[in-house]
Amino acid sequence: MKNKLIVALDTDDGEEIDWITEMLWNEVSWVKIGFQAYTTVGNGIFAWMRERKFKTFLDLKFHDIPNTVARDVGTMTRHGANMINMHASGGVDMMQAARISADEAAKEAGITRPKLLGVTILTSIDEQGFQSDFGSEREITDQVIYLAEQAKEAGLDGVVASPLEIEPIRKACGDKFLIVTPGIRPKWAEIGDQRRRTTPAEAINRGADFLVVGRPIIEDDNPSEAAERILEEMKGA
């Protein structure tokens, strides 16, 4: 389960990143680097996390024209991120260009290509918000499946989706397609802005490959103990 939990280092405080990762290195294999951690530490974050034996999921959710995203993803591949995401709604051409660029950059650098993921519909959006804000007549699950199929067609390794959509994505995209799920809340944690969510055990039962957890761990007085409790729940699934 250690390999399935990704801790979101959502902070712009370098010292906090230092002490949280110092506490977690024994518990967790993956950390997620978002905009705050990336802009605070810079590209050195990849080597720093590698020294602490973490793999890195770079969560900058690229969304731009194919040429730009291809360059972004190529650059971050060279810097050593192990997983990179982009918005699947950027389109098949954009995702395909990113895949080709990551392949080339990894080959040139002699490193393993990072896993590439398409972000479907953010877990903070519920059915009502989706229909009003996006003017969509589709249900969220149908849109998530549609975007997952596009990500697969473009050659991405998987998607970021809510734990509520795991089963239909599996059915549509197969067992090897990675499903990474934020929107994880143990019963004892505050819900915050996560709307399409489940507990850690339920996400595992539904078949998630990776669970992304931020605030319930990093805002706990004892992040290591909070991670341990979540891992226990995952093991008990």
Ligand code: C5P
């Ligand atoms: O603190 P919390 O556990 O809600 O953190 C979830 C993390 O996953 C955040 O860093 C958020 O940016 C990220 N995320 C998400 N929904 C997505 C993609 C990423 O919540 N669809």
